Amino acid sequence: MPLPDRKGPLAGIRVVELTKVWAGPYAGKLLAHLGAEVIKIESRSNLDEMRAYGGVDIDAAPYFLSINQEILSVQVNMKTAEGLDLVKRMIAEADILIDNIRPGAMKRSGLDYESLKAIKPDLIQCAIKMWGSDGPLGYQTGYAPCFAALSGLTALVGHEGETPKGMNIRYGDSTAGALAALACVAALHHRESTGEGQFIDLSAVEAMTSLVGDSLFAASVTGDVPKADGNHHPEMAPHGFYSCGESDWTSIAVANEAEWRALCNMLGAPALATDPRFTTLANRLTNRAELDAELSALTRPHHAADLAEKLRNAGVPAFKAMSSMDLCSDGFLWGRDAFRMVSDHRNGTRPIIGPSWRISPEGPQVERGAPLLGEHNGYVYRELLGLSESEMDDLIARKVID
DSSP: OOOOOOOSTTTTOEEEEEOOTTHHHHHHHHHHTTTOEEEEEEOTTSOOGGGTTTOSOTTSOHHHHHHOTTEEEEEOOTTSHHHHHHHHHHHHTOSEEEEOSOTTHHHHTTOSHHHHHTTOTTOEEEEEESSOSSSTTTTOOOOHHHHHHHHTOGGGSSOTTSOOOOOSSOHHHHHHHHHHHHHHHHHHHHHHHHSOOEEEEEEHHHHHHGGGHHHHHHHHHHOOOOOOOTTOBTTBSSEEEEEETTTEEEEEEOOSHHHHHHHHHHTTOHHHHHOTTTSSHHHHHHTHHHHHHHHHHHHTTSOHHHHHHHHHHTTOOEEEOOOHHHHHTOHHHHHTTOEEEEEETTTEEEEEEOOSOOOTTTOOOOOBOOOOTTTTHHIIIIIISOOOHHHHHHHHHTTSOO
């Protein structure tokens, strides 16, 4: 039976995904969170690796569940000629095709843009690759840590004089995926205006390089080589995270002398305000290591959230550094509906981090969790492609639907 209308600005748009891991699925999730119908093509013999990360049940792996809400799953064995034909028939019914599989694989399967235009002239195809689809490095593939290292971002993360550090978030894949979704929306606008489809060639490395553009510009002006500088700020001091208790931290950013005096007063440290090392911004910047040490000793006895609130009330920008567990119980996020309750085939309902935007009127519904493998075979094959039950049974028996 047809799926319910989920509303939203992309309602009526159909997306086919040939994606794995994070960047491609993240783009698909954002489009789904805008109301698009997103169909993920999968195969038991060629699973998305995320179905195995963090668990042993392919239908309940935590990483897969976290990134595939409102996605439809259809099984097809693309290593068979019949399977590829079925994929092409699905694409003919779609508006957008997203892939982030290995370079060259789409062309070898006859799924390159020029070939697909013959069956869907106004198709929008978005290819997410490490170095893009063209150029001397277009053949290379890699994961998010590669994107970050090659883009110049990793070298800027960490404290001065230390080994470059990564971050324990999927910022490389998520950035590439978000830019892919943005490009797809722009291509939809272009198609609406002209009737033309477009091919989007997205380089994940270039997506990450776009995040360090200010450092590159500064280098061109000053001649200084950009380097990691921790939490330091060139025009603010103090500026950083300061320990509270055994494991918490509070961020403090002082922009002017009034805020500096308020900080010292709130911490009960009038001597700090008159210390010759810290009486002016220039002095504080010069002696920022000593300043951070003095402040850390003063903040350590405090509770992070209480200290931050007192500082804000005194006119000093300060916030507790929230942990993942803090976020799960944060009343402001729950009050803004940042968390959504979605269906889960094993546990009833569970919370997810929803879209960061609010759209009215008639914003899209985000209610379904990640799909079981092949959960929507019936909808795709029977409703979209018009196969009979006996035809489906035959394809399953011959493992074309795998």
